[in-house]
Amino acid sequence: MALGRISAIRFAGAVPNRLIVAPIDLRVADPHIATEIYYGRFPLGGAFLDTEGASPFGMSAPSQGFFTELHGFGWLRHMRAANHDLAAANARSLVDDWITAHGRQLNSDAFKPEILSTRLIAWFSHSPVVLRGADHGFYRRFLKSIALQVRFLRHVAPSVPVGETRFRVRIALAMASLCLPAGPNAIRAAARLLDEEFARQILPDGGHISRNAQVLLNLLTDLLPLRQTYVNVGSRLPPRMTPGIDRIFTGLKFFRHSNGELSLFNGATTVSADTLLSVLRYDDSSGQAFREAPHSRFQRLAAGRTVVIADTGPPPQGAMSRTAFAGCTAFELSSGSSRFIVNAGNPFHPNEMQRSFARMTAAHSTVTLNDTSSLRYSQSGFLGPVVIGGVSRVDIENLDEADGAIGFSAIHDGYAAPFDKLHRRELRLSADGHSLSGRDRILRPGERVIVAGDREEAVARFHVHPTIAIHQHDDGTVLLTAGDGESWMFRCENVRPDIEDDVHFADLAGPRACRQIAVAFAPRDCAEINWSFSRVSGRD
Structure with a gap:
């Protein structure tokens, strides 16, 4: 997706005065990883970086997978799981480092839609740990950066190819409409665009158009917290959300083996049992897996x-x-x-x-x-x-x-x-x-x-x-x-x-x-x- 050189000034605007809600994160967290990060040791994306006290955002990433996970900020969940002031201060310091080094570099890989959408979801979900003990200056910088990133993501969203990344982009933007102050029209617009992805990407038998069962799990991990956030703020759910999630659960059951693990077709990889169970415990759909998935x-x-x-x-x-x-x-x-x-x-x-x-x-x-x-x-x-x-x-x-x-x-x-x-x-x-x-x-x-x-x-x-x-x-x-x-x-x-x-x-x-x-x-x-x-x- 080539957009040419883009200036951050183009996406400047009003700074939100507060965050309204913080969605939950269903991904498994490990406080021991928070300890490693505190000491400058980052085990991400199958690679390892020892920063020796320096900011990881000023260093070369050892692999593309490491870069993606580092700038996606999913590792903030480990800091939240640690649940102490030191972890919160470290999380806040690292977020501040990123805002300073990359927060306005819209042409960098850190602003690719797949990374940007993941980062926004992580920042919304883990804002309580990032903002714990924060002063007013950081609170404003944090909200200002989120607002810029949301505006940029909203701008590039229509050009993101159909697939898992596009779905996650729409999830992130729907989440932004609920977590930041927004009018009813903005909330409805984000919900309508998310609804379109349910219709476009989730097949009638519950499969995903990629034919990859792991995409179903990845989407559910973000969709379930988003659904609960709609409920928490008293907003109407997108019409296709509940039936769409039910279909995804049906599809996920189809691809599960007798030991509960997912089958390995079309890009699926191993998933820990804890990760799978953290999602499946929200399954309200009834019945056994189908004999055939005729659309998938x-x-x-x-x-x-x-x-x-x-x-x-x-x-x-x-x-x-x-x-x-x-x-x-x-x-x-x-x-x-x-x-x-x-x-x-x-x-x-x-x-x-x-x-x-x-x-x-x-x-x-x-x-x-x-x-x-x-x-x-x-x-x-x-x-x-x-x-x-x-x-x-x-x-x-x-x-x-x-x-x-x-x-x-x-x-x-x-x-x-x-x-x-x-x-x-x-x-x-x-x-x-x-x-x-x-x-x-x-x-x-x-x-x-x-x-x-x-x-x-x-x-x-x-x-x-x-x-x-x-x-x-x-x-x-x-x-x-x-x-x-x-x-x-x-x-x-x-x-x-x-x-x-x-x-x-x-x-x-x-x-x-x-x-x-x-x-x-x-x-x-x-x-x-x-x-x-x-x-x-x-x-x-």
Whole structure:
């Protein structure tokens, strides 16, 4: 978003005389991090900076992720959790440092909409700790800076591309209309623009247009405090807010595994259980997760203690595809308190090289043809990594059976253009949840069989969660054992599987070594493979 050189004078205006309300913050806080920050040690965005007493805002950030978190001020929640005067004074000093060094640098990265909106939400939410013991001079500087930032964000908001950042921008502006003195018209205008994002971005089945379940969690973390703030100040909620939040909760339940964690599709990464529970305790929606998300294009098979979630849709169109992962027909399997088969997931801390690997089909539990991903990404610096080819159509068939077994068949055209091939995957989960059977077939367009001269090579990968022990028997079967003793056996009827080294990106501590089951086959000799996971021990 290029706006040219912008002067802060353009956004000067009246200074609000007070803050009316401070929204809550649902994110997990740790007072020990407040202590680290007091001593000049900033652990942010997967990086670490020791300022040795200097202001971090006058130093070079060790990574882009660090810069984003530092200038987003989400770490103020740790200062509030410390709940003492020293932490408040430190928070106030750091905010004052930022206002002095960056508060009028509207062309800097600190004023990117994704950072600016996060910072405003943090400043509103944690204003009590920032203003604790503050003199009138700082109070006025703080309000003056907030007012300038709000005016600037309101100016750039219409040009922010549709997606999570745009939604958060509208949340921040709606919050500003409630936290700062504003007339009824201003409050209604902000609410109307927020309502438009609910209509534009939240699908009828509760999914997000990005097809990333973590976006749902991120949005709820800010939407729930905003909803309560509307109630606290006695303002009418935006009409789409309550039904929209209910739909998001429904979508979030769809993407949760048996152990409560979120599935790893399309940019999702690991989320701590505390973070997830801090949001889910506000869920007033009723009922179980749906069998299918027809608008988000995912399947969910659940029986007994077992949950299988599968991606059965094409990527979003246009700019939204910048975050799409090439995981069509990939699935994840969980049972009880453990996740057994997963995708590699997005790196927890931003890393573009790791992310580029995580987007590949090979990083998902599905079939890769000729070591090529089912999506092709632009290499243009202007367009960004948008999808420019690959999966455009996915046909789904329901395979639910009268005996209670549930399943589906999905066929996609991601390999039609480069190799003139289609991939069909069938999954069936038994009624008791003890067995998952699968079939993978490589076909020619029109679902014609492979000819003898075909030279393609295929690999079906099943990424095993890092916490699962893996052992291959002499007969080729593979035993997967969780920490609580629950075990599943993998069998492939017509090809012996291999156990290979692997990497799991979605981990709080960074990329983690693990293993994967790989079944390599040549479609000309073996047009389909039949495999199964069967539970051999564990509680019902």
